[in-house]
Amino acid sequence: MSNIVAIVGRPNVGKSTLFNRLVQRRDAIVDSVSGVTRDRHYGKSDWNGKQFSLIDTGGWAIGSDDVFEEEIRKQVEIAIDEADSIIFVVNVEEGITPMDTEVANLLRKVKKPIFLAVNKVDNAMRDADAVEFYNLGLGEYYTISSINGSGTGELLDALAEKLEADIPVENELPRFAVVGRPNAGKSSFINALIGEDRNIVTDIAGTTRDSIDTKYNRFGFDFNLVDTAGIRKKSKVKEDLEFYTVMRAVRAIEYCDVAIVVIDATRGFEGQDENIFWLAEKNKKGVVVLINKWDLIEKETNTMRDFEAKIRKEIAPFTDVPILFISALTKQRIFKAIETAVEVFENRKKRIPTSKLNEAMLDFFKNNEPPAYKGKYVKIKFCTQLPTPTPQFVFFCNLPQYIKESYKRFTENKLRELFDFTGVPIVIYFRKK
Ligand code: GDP
Numbered sequence: 001m002s003n004i005v006a007i008v009g010r011p012n013v014g015k016s017t018l019f020n021r022l023v024q025r026r027d028a029i030v031d032s033v034s035g036v037t038r039d040r041h042y043g044k045s046d047w048n049g050k051q052f053s054l055i056d057t058g059g060w061a062i063g064s065d066d067v068f069e070e071e072i073r074k075q076v077e078i079a080i081d082e083a084d085s086i087i088f089v090v091n092v093e094e095g096i097t098p099m100d101t102e103v104a105n106l107l108r109k110v111k112k113p114i115f116l117a118v119n120k121v122d123n124a125m126r127d128a129d130a131v132e133f134y135n136l137g138l139g140e141y142y143t144i145s146s147i148n149g150s151g152t153g154e155l156l157d158a159l160a161e162k163l164e165a166d167i168p169v170e171n172e173l174p175r176f177a178v179v180g181r182p183n184a185g186k187s188s189f190i191n192a193l194i195g196e197d198r199n200i201v202t203d204i205a206g207t208t209r210d211s212i213d214t215k216y217n218r219f220g221f222d223f224n225l226v227d228t229a230g231i232r233k234k235s236k237v238k239e240d241l242e243f244y245t246v247m248r249a250v251r252a253i254e255y256c257d258v259a260i261v262v263i264d265a266t267r268g269f270e271g272q273d274e275n276i277f278w279l280a281e282k283n284k285k286g287v288v289v290l291i292n293k294w295d296l297i298e299k300e301t302n303t304m305r306d307f308e309a310k311i312r313k314e315i316a317p318f319t320d321v322p323i324l325f326i327s328a329l330t331k332q333r334i335f336k337a338i339e340t341a342v343e344v345f346e347n348r349k350k351r352i353p354t355s356k357l358n359e360a361m362l363d364f365f366k367n368n369e370p371p372a373y374k375g376k377y378v379k380i381k382f383c384t385q386l387p388t389p390t391p392q393f394v395f396f397c398n399l400p401q402y403i404k405e406s407y408k409r410f411t412e413n414k415l416r417e418l419f420d421f422t423g424v425p426i427v428i429y430f431r432k433k
């Protein structure tokens, strides 16, 4: 089950400040790839034992100034369609603006939980000023200060009450999500794969919520497709909006084991593709990259090699990912694509016995000691893989604080080389013995 919470509101009301406050603590622990500053507008958090994903709508590129209000309205509409709950942020310093009223009008019709957060209530005096926001017709509101954190606990309590508890998934079959920007060829790929035209185009909002797993047996493999592609294609929403692409991908990715990221070869690997790739990495999902429409590319000797090298550069440091060149149209390599996704699924479940791990890694460390720091030597004594759903390793040592990011990566690369975790994000911890 996923809990997707979107933060909406006008620019400068404090959305990203609130976002940071709500996810930072959690992110610091989860995000092993430090130095990656790609996007800070999607994060995971939990409160009262309930997990949720938070999306700051303001963080996504919007169009030019003259279509500004229109763009904001579209983002709110997308959030309404795709999120499970919405936090609507307004600014007590400015009071109700016409744009706030417009957003409130959209939200009032929605059946999902809506939380009105009156921000910048930094002191008790401003509490009284917040009363006017009753006029938005959204009922109760939460006065918060994203800067100093006051009130955010109450907001989170209310939010958590509406969140779904995690339900463990029974089905052991691989769950594949086919994700990518509009027109990359996701539906064509799925149709080529399952050999029927089942991606019925529908305009019914909310259909995506129910269309999660469908079981298939193809090419000798059993798998579930987590399918949100192709649905609501003719929606009123402008599809090229980056935020739309991301919102479509979030739920599918959170729900899958392996994200099959479809790229349009004629457009190359661009910002939206990178965002989707990064969502999968961030969620510690398996990843397979498919360069689709390869039939349309005029090929010379090094075309494929150069294309691949360019993508690997973009996805660094998580480059140990299968990249396949396919055509959904001619069905070239679509079997290989599924076969690879199954391999990645297996890699993600892989458990390395502790004795085997220690034997290999301690030997490696002996010959590749971490660099001494301030005259102190780091000794790594023992390691183990944690019993987590995705590969995580702990290395016990005397001075974990002296382990640099580069050494972590070095260790990760060795693990990948020894045990094959292709397509799978790995998390590594150095801990005090
Ligand atoms: P966004 O455009 O809605 O994402 O807004 P930002 O989070 O970027 O915040 C806009 C400005 O408001 C920044 O200068 C923030 O420091 C400031 N701000 C955000 N939250 C608060 C708050 O709770 N109190 C005060 N006084 N300022 C805030």
Ligand code: GDP
Binding pocket: 180, 181, 182, 183, 184, 185, 186, 187, 188, 189, 229, 230, 292, 293, 294, 295, 296, 326, 327, 328, 329, 330
């Ligand atoms: P989606 O929005 O990602 O589901 O993309 P579609 O599957 O609807 O495909 C978008 C367009 O690209 C359609 O016109 C497809 O016929 C075309 N297309 C998809 N895959 C291929 C391919 O491998 N080769 C070629 N030449 N066209 C393709």
